[in-house]
Amino acid sequence: MGSFFILRCFLLFFFFFNGAFVTKGNIWSRTEMVEMNGYGEQKLSSVIITGSLLCGTSRPNLHSIAIPGATVAIKCKTGSKRRSKWIKAVTDELGEFEIDLPSQLHPIPDLENACFIKPIYVPKPYRCYHTSTNIHKRIKLVSSTNGFRVYTSGKIRLSRS
Structure with a gap:
């Protein structure tokens, strides 16, 4: 009552x-x-992770090929016993991706050592090394201004079979 x-x-x-x-x-x-009061729809900080996925060749005179339509994911250690969930992105026509990290992962100290990027799907026409899903790539801080941080994984190169 x-x-x-x-x-x-x-x-x-x-x-x-x-x-x-x-x-x-x-x-x-x-x-x-x-x-x-500091609540609301506007984000107080943003963390963006960028990178590119390339399919390399064993021949030194041939260039790597961008892999469009591939799926990459990031996972971070949260400080507890469990890791975060996979946050996924799909590469564009240039093989580049961008992941907007969820705000609950922003306060993780030392994101460079807590997070890693992993390719989880490569389209068949690119025929890159099939165990490429075992590749883990660290991220590096590129810029940090006014609550906006940008990290990059750089170029993730997969080898042709």
Whole structure:
């Protein structure tokens, strides 16, 4: 009974003020209150991981070929006994990928040693080394400004069979 009364009072308060809050004569909207308190839809930080996936050749005079449509994934040690889930991205027509790391992984100390990139799917036309899924590549910090960090795995080269 008591919780129903509290819920009803909250709903009446919410509908009466129509989502606005009054503080010292100022009326603040819900959006303004959320932003002032540091919550809200705007991210406080961003962590982007970039790289490229190439299919190399055994011949030194031939260049590596970009692998479009491949799937790469990143996994990070979270500090607990478990690792994070795989966060996946698909390479574009130039074999490049970009992963926006979820915000719960941003505070991991020393991301360079906590995270690794791994190719998990290579399209058949590229016929790269089949055990390429055993390749783990570390990331390196490229830039860090105003809560925006960019890491790269560099070029991940798979060898042709």
